[in-house]
Amino acid sequence: MADVLDQVDERETRINEMRIQAIRNAGRELHPIGECHWCNEPFDAGSPKLFCDATCSTDWGRRKR
Ligand SMILES: [Zn+2]
Incomplete structure (x- = not known):
């Protein structure tokens, strides 16, 4: 048992x-996917951004932890 x-x-x-x-x-x-990793807001083509602003970045980091 x-x-x-x-x-x-x-x-x-x-x-x-x-x-x-x-x-x-x-x-x-x-890595950049052409849109925000958090809210899926689309970026300009070829944009190296991961998030649209610090708020999304912070929220994403908080969720992951
Ligand atoms: Zn966003």
Whole structure:
């Protein structure tokens, strides 16, 4: 019985680690997509911006954490 619980626990821990890793990677590998990553406001073609302003950037960062 304890073994089964340990296995479930271990699997959940691994899933959580993967989620955390995915969030970290998203933050590190954020690149311009032609629109705001937070509110999807479209930018001019070729714009290197990630967010339309600091508010979106802050909100995005807060959500990720
Ligand atoms: Zn925005």
